Amino acid sequence: MSLTDIDSYNCSNRRNLSRSIELFGRGQRVITGGNARLAVFQRPHPIYFAKGRGVHLVDVDGNRYLDFLNNFTTLIHGHGCRPLLDRLHDQLELGVSFSGPTELEVEFAELLCDRVPYFDQIRFMNSGTEAVMYTIKAARALTGRPKIAKLEGGFHGSYDPVEVSLDSAPANWGSQSAPSGTPYSTGMSESVVADTVVLPCNELRASREILEASKDRLAAVLIDLLPQRAGLVPIDPCYLAFLREFTARHGIVLISDEVMSFRLSYRGGITRFGLEADLCAFAKILGGGLPIGAVGGPSRFMLPFDSTNGKPLVPQAGTFSANPMSMAGGIATMQCLSEQHFQRFDELGEYARSSLTEMFRQQRLPYSVTGMGSMFRIHLRPEAPENYREAYATPEQQKRMGMLIWALQERGVIVSPTCQLCLSTPMSTDHIDEMVTSVREAAQMLEAA
Ligand SMILES: Cc1ncc(COP(=O)(O)O)c(C=O)c1O
Known part of the structure; x- marks a missing residue:
């Protein structure tokens, strides 16, 4: 199947999905649950994709689709962006990963710090989950406090503290003005739930009361400017101003999860909302479709990662962190993305x-x-x-x-x-x-x- 033939594939309503069904059957024998990623599982079976070009995807049965998901918002240029492919091909020839840093990570960090003037420095990792996790570790190291606060229903990846109250339901969510902290995965430790403060998004008075009660134990307030699971409703500017003022006054780190909201403007969600966050977590569009995560912010908030004078407060490693393919993909993607x-x-x-x-x-x-x-x-x-x-x-x-x-x-x-x-x-x-x-x-x- 050639990519250039993509327009000729089946667009009828009753699709033949026999090969997807067969692959799901095979997958069920060797992959727990049939496929290896919860977000793309669906009943009666997932669709298995073979190729993508521009705005289209083609599945393993040859059916063509308009892709309005773009690997969960990641592929900002759709599929097969030429400059991205060229840069990746060049990098493939040079090497996919090394046991040392590359010029690419310096180039990419320069590009991002130029683009988001509020940042002084960046660190790279491999996913949004990791990026959010490291912002929280840094906030704890900076403040010496254990707790974090997050918005009810906010999704920030698969790390225990940020999964609290991710899928609260009427039976367990408590009152609107004082949401209960609810575990997500079975067996989540009670201490994780106890160390996570849940805020009702955009409810200023109720949130102030909740934050007042735990401010001396709070390391961070974690927000998403456009929380997807909470309805994809933008955070209210007055609420945001309150969170910024409250956290600054009490020495709490304000973290903006830009994993998805970096898509909101050329300089990210924080610029669009006029927010001076202390730390930001990125991923998704940053890697042009390759695995990536990043943490960025002003130098003094990035200090916990600094290893130049010995063991850092927050040791951040990762075999594939800042790997050349993701760096090359990110640079090419950002260079093709204009105001x-x-x-x-x-x-x-x-x-x-x-x-x-x-x-x-x-x-x-x-x-x-x-x-x-x-x-x-x-x-x-x-x-x-x-x-x-x-x-x-x-x-x-x-x-x-x-x-x-x-x-x-x-x-x-x-x-x-x-x-x-x-x-x-x-x-x-x-x-x-x-x-x-x-x-x-x-x-x-x-x-x-
Ligand atoms: C707002 C937000 N934060 C964090 C994550 C986790 O990112 P990843 O899937 O790269 O671990 C996601 C993923 O969809 C997200 O939407």
Whole structure:
């Protein structure tokens, strides 16, 4: 199958998925759960992909899809961006990893510190999970305090403290003004839950009370400016100003998780929101599709990682940290990403959100849309949610969402398991129109069922 033939693949609604079914069967024998990544598992089986080019994906059965997920927001240039491929090919010839630093990591750190003027320094690692974990370790080292605070429903990767209250449900979430800390994975230590303070996002008075009660034990407040699981609703500027002021006054480190929100502007989410965070965690678009994570901030907050005078307060290693392939991929991706791309993302994102909203109104579908910039999310409720609890889907609603997502796949559109979508630079209004038509057909089918 040649990449240039990608336009000729099957776009019909009833797709042959026999090879995906076969691979899932084989996978179930040797991979626990059938496939090795929870986020892409779906019932009755995942779709196995073979190739991507531009805005399209092709699965192992030869079906073509419009990719509105881009490996969970990572592939900002879609698939097969030429300068990225060329740079990676060149680097492949030179070497994929060495037991020493390379010029590439210096070049990439310079590029990022230039782009986000608020940063003095960066450290690289391999995933968003690791990046968030290291910001927390640094905050604890800087303050000598154990606790962290996070927003209810906030997703920050797969590290115990940040998984607290990730999927709180009505049965255990407590009152709106004082959310309970709830464990995520079975067996999560009680001490982890006890050391994690949960804040109701955008509720200033309630959050102040909660923070006041634990301020002397708090190392960090961890936020996401556009929390996806909490509805993809932007953080309120007054709430943000309060968190900045409160944390600065009490010597608490304010961490912005930019793993996804770095996509919000040329200089990241913090610049768009005018936030001077103490530490930021990055990943996703930074590596152009290769594994990456990074922590950045002003020098004094980066000090815990400094090993020049002996063992650092926070030893950060990692066999593949700053590996040449991820560095090369990141440099090429960022060099191809201009301020104009972000203006276009804002325009196209607005076009997508308003087209969907108008279509729902015209078709009398009880759905709504949230989001910002290049990201948006469809909710199976008539009013757009304003927080995690409103965005929370009951098991029955999750089942309906799964049916909508499957119907979208059958119509050739890939979205996330929470029906989040994102744009890539090769996308145009035509692709958005195509997606809106597919959402309309899939939603009408769901409502009829
Ligand atoms: C806001 C946020 N933080 C952290 C992570 C974890 O990143 P990774 O999957 O690279 O570990 C994610 C992943 O989706 C994320 O969206």
